[in-house]
Amino acid sequence: MTIIITAFERSPDGGKGLARDTRVRWALEEVGQPYEVRRLSFHAMKEPAHLALHPFGQIPTYEEGDLALFETGAIVLHIAERHAGLLPDDANARARATAWMFAALNTVEPPILELATARLLEGDKPWNKERMPLVEDRVRDRLNLLSARLGDADWLDGAFSAGDLMMVSVLLRLRSSGILDEFPNLAAYVARGEARPAYRRAFAAQLAVNTGKRPS
């Protein structure tokens, strides 16, 4: 069955790969599944047709036959459970890889989202300059512990998994802040993720869309 995902017609990041469809593209590339992309304007994302697919009016969504899914974490987990390449075979190791997916999305990403919000939505507020160091330190608190756990390992728990895919994707949002470079092992971890052929294909595909090179 054809897999169809949704993405921004034009990503707000201009093709840096930070829109969440990149995470789903990456997962699909890792497991070797072809997919089609339906691109949506900001206006279309808030219309009833898309809200029926995604209650919060966001991208990406995932359609495959009579299954329709929203939430990047759920989509990546669905792909990882149905195709080899993103989860280990051992049941306990699979549960631990899933724990790293949730850790990326519910423990590491929230302070990073707060940092993004402070820049994008409160950058012009009188308190922003004084408040920003507090927000950045809350990100550092999490990265300190993540860095300690990763140590000099290549990936978070054995072989590369959907947990690493999600953690690398979350950490990529920090690159422009400079905070990632304060943690050399995490910066190297992200670089290892970006060097994977599947990531490079996913990144190139979203870049082509956002620079208008080809309408995929």
Add this chain to the structure above:
Amino acid sequence: MTIIITAFERSPDGGKGLARDTRVRWALEEVGQPYEVRRLSFHAMKEPAHLALHPFGQIPTYEEGDLALFETGAIVLHIAERHAGLLPDDANARARATAWMFAALNTVEPPILELATARLLEGDKPWNKERMPLVEDRVRDRLNLLSARLGDADWLDGAFSAGDLMMVSVLLRLRSSGILDEFPNLAAYVARGEARPAYRRAFAAQLAVNTGKRPS
């Protein structure tokens, strides 16, 4: 095999049920699995023995034989996958219930966490009074869409599932803000969750610990 979870020695909320062990207790009660609780001081949570179990030094964790898990979302999903009662039988419906778990944790909870942070960590800052309405409105943006999707249904997608368990748990954090009451169907949805016998047992168990009634 005995299931052992960790919880605060004394919850910062004094037993309101907002600590994340309540979510795991609730899931275990829904599927009828007994469990033991190991209580941790704030000091012990940051020591190497606990960091080996939970890289971010938080509660809850989950141990069962040779499986050790962290992250509430992963623990509840693990429980739901291995025992009947929290996920539908149909594969597509299971994937959709999982999507609601991720939606609770990665779409609805982040702005709620930001609201909690603004109160707990920035309540004494000079900008807090002026900034708070912005933070509250970001919560309302999400609740508006969630309320529209729920409509007059009892649960988010058919029968009660792990997705509802997580969404109700996340929304409970809003009660003291008054924002939940602005959305009568969401307030009623949360009340339906709290009325479930399994929730009531979970709530009573954490309350007993935090009021010192019994050391479980």
